Amino acid sequence: xxxxxxxxxxxxxxLAGATAxxxxxSKGIGSSPDSGRACTRAPGTRRSWRRHPLxxxxxxxxxxxxxxxxxxSSVAGSVGMPALxxxxxxxxxxNQLTRSLAAEWAGDGIRVNCVAPGGxxxxxxxxxxxxxxLIKSEMARLPMRRLAEPEEVAATxxxxxxxxxxxxTGQVVGVDGGRTIS
Numbered sequence: 001x002x003x004x005x006x007x008x009x010x011x012x013x014x015l016a017g018a019t020a021x022x023x024x025x026s027k028g029i030g031s032s033p034d035s036g037r038a039c040t041r042a043p044g045t046r047r048s049w050r051r052h053p054l055x056x057x058x059x060x061x062x063x064x065x066x067x068x069x070x071x072x073s074s075v076a077g078s079v080g081m082p083a084l085x086x087x088x089x090x091x092x093x094x095n096q097l098t099r100s101l102a103a104e105w106a107g108d109g110i111r112v113n114c115v116a117p118g119g120x121x122x123x124x125x126x127x128x129x130x131x132x133x134l135i136k137s138e139m140a141r142l143p144m145r146r147l148a149e150p151e152e153v154a155a156t157x158x159x160x161x162x163x164x165x166x167x168x169t170g171q172v173v174g175v176d177g178g179r180t181i182s
Contacts, residue, residue, distance in 0.1 A: 007163065011163060012162065012163045012164040012166075013162060013163075013164050014162065014163075015158060015161055015162060022069075022070045022072070022157060022161075023069065023070070023071050023072065067109070067110050067111075068110065068111040068112070068113070068160065068161055068165075069098075069101065069105075069110065069111070069112040069113070070113055070114065070115060070157050070160050070161065071094050071097070071098050071112070071113070071114040071115070072094075072114070072115055072116075072117070072153075072157075073091045073094040073095050073098070073114045073115065073116040073172060074087070074088075074091040074116055074117060074118075075116050075117065075118040075174060075176040075179050075180060076088040076091050077090075077091030077092040077093075077094060077095045077116060077172070078092070078095070078116065078172070078174070078180055079179065079180055082134075083134075091116070094114060095114055095116070095172045098112050098113060098114040098170065098171075098172060099170045099172075102169040102170030102171075103170060106169055111160075111165070111166070111168065111169040112169060112170065113160045113165075113168060113169060113170070113171050113172075113173065114171070114172040114173065115153060115156050115157055115160070115172075115173050115175055116172050116173065116174050116175065116176065117148055117153045117174075117175045117176060118138075118142070118147075118148065118174070118175065118176030118177055118179040118180075119135065119138055119139065119142075119147040119148065119176075119177075119179075120147055120148045120149070120150055120153060121147040121148065121149055121150070122150060135147075138179075141179060141182050142176075142177040142178055142179055142182065143177065143178035143181070143182055144177035144178055145177075146177065147177070148175055148176075148177060152175060153175050156173055156175050160173070
């Protein structure tokens with residue numbers, strides 16, 4: 001909103017007073033991307049809420065900024081990956097859910113976005129839950145030639161919760177080291 005854009009730079013780049021629902025990011029990327037931040041995480045990753053009370057209470061708060069939802073998806077929702085058909089299907093569905101809810105809830109002052117990480121350096125990469133050769137072959141496809149740090153994903157989530165992102169809704173933001181362009 002124009003009113004939000006006219007606010008001071010410190011106001012636009014803070015999470016103070018923000019209401020956000022961050023879903024789906026508590027396992028593969030390590031600790032939840034909202035840890036230590038002014039976001040509230042939904043219990044579990046169920047998508048059964050139609051109008052979450054936390055977000056309804058935030059609609060119209062902070063000068064029209066409302067609340068926000070940040071779903072956590074994966075690069076696998078956009079690119080084909082061997083042996084991950086079902087996982088990829090669910091992440092692709094999450095991406096479309098993000099777009100649909102953004103269109104549906106925008107009138108209530110609630111923004112809905114999604115962060116789609118590629119490979120992230122977490123314990124899951126170290127304990128051979130994922131084949132080390134798959135990790136090496138995926139890293140070879142990355143223009144940046146490295147996995148993301150969990151904090152890099154968390155920073156994107158935090159940004160999407162800030163007033164600075166007040167005109168961003170319905171987007172799937174890749175944090176993938178360039179995987180989707182290679």
